[in-house]
Amino acid sequence: MEDTRPADSAAPKRARARNRRGEGSRLREDIVAAAVELLDEAGDERAITLRSVARRVGIAAPSIYPHFPDQPAIMLAVVRLEFAELETSLRASVEKAGDDPRQRLYAACHAYLDFARSHPERYRTMFGGLWMPVLGESSVTEGDLTTLGAETMQVIIDVLGDCVAAGQATSTDLYGDAVALWLGLHGLAHQRAVTRAFPWPEDIAERIITALAHLNEGPGPGVSPWRSSLRQ
Template sequence: MILPPEGKKPGYHHGDLRNALLAAGEAELAQSGLAGFSLRKVAARAGVSHSAPAHHFGDLAGLIDALAVRGFDQLLAKMQAREATAPDDAGERLVASGLGYLEFAAAHPALFRLVFGTPMRANSSTDLRAGAARAYDHLAAVVASLPGAPGADDPALRAEVLGYWAQAHGFAELLLSGHICGDAGARIDDQARETLFREAFSRRRSGAATR
């Protein structure tokens, strides 16, 4: 058995402490929520001294901010991964992007709600604003590629993007809250979720195409 260096607890992640703390923060958030969230609990979960998170994130708000950035990056990765499996069709890529959105929400509900529960203000960190912008700009590019959609420089594109975003987000929240379910209140499986989401999206697309 190889013992850790003196003064360091087992679980200390040498050379990657920041990411280890973010992983511990996400796990703590999933288990306890924000109500009991603290730097000390995250440090204990990561197996490091209670001062380690402050060194990397400054304070609790800094850690929460960094977790929200991590959430935006994971959300974008889920969307892109689903799109990579879609047929070469703009509508299918949009549906796939939405399904990636749902997958992220289902797999990381606490982080999903942290991401969209963290107010975006003028003094929000550069990293947080950039993370949000990457996810939004990606969705905007997918929507702009739809036949008949407003172009990237058309102010009308924003309203179109917000419409699809709101639909995916609302669907995700209803799923997480148990308002979309199967027989006798049972949780719907992945296939049923995808079928229902596709139908909802296709109806919106049909309405958009006739406008």
């Protein structure tokens, strides 16, 4: 893919010092970091080309090939990195939520929505952005694509399973309901990103989470049982 953007939009760094023996992994990390920077700046993964990344890192484009055979391989690494950060964010929020399974589920779901809102360009790219290659036309395989986000999904499965075990949710199809819950969160995150003006109900996230997780009646996040009883 040719880089048709103005030359100054992918401003090069200083010429990069050559790695010492055994430091090839550092160049790989620099390449991925440069791609993330370009994505954040341009808001469009089409800005990430072999040429633009090489300029940002301060290397010649052919130096990328020992680490990434093509542009989709770089994008795959970027997306994997972001899914790892999303997983870390979800797990940290779950741990901070305490021991109650319901609150841990809410915490994971809100951390997911917060990540999407804080990193809109990265989030869009993670879920089928323009970089997604046609299978067979790049180094990216079907296995690469089908396993993306598996660890993040496992966090949602685990916290929902804990709710079921505690009698706080009635799911009988844990994986199916976790996928449905993710789709609900993803839909809300997407619509919030593309809809400039809409009167969202303040508790829209809680409604989605409660319904799709099949939660029993109980207090939402940060709501005391006493306050909940006043609404009955």
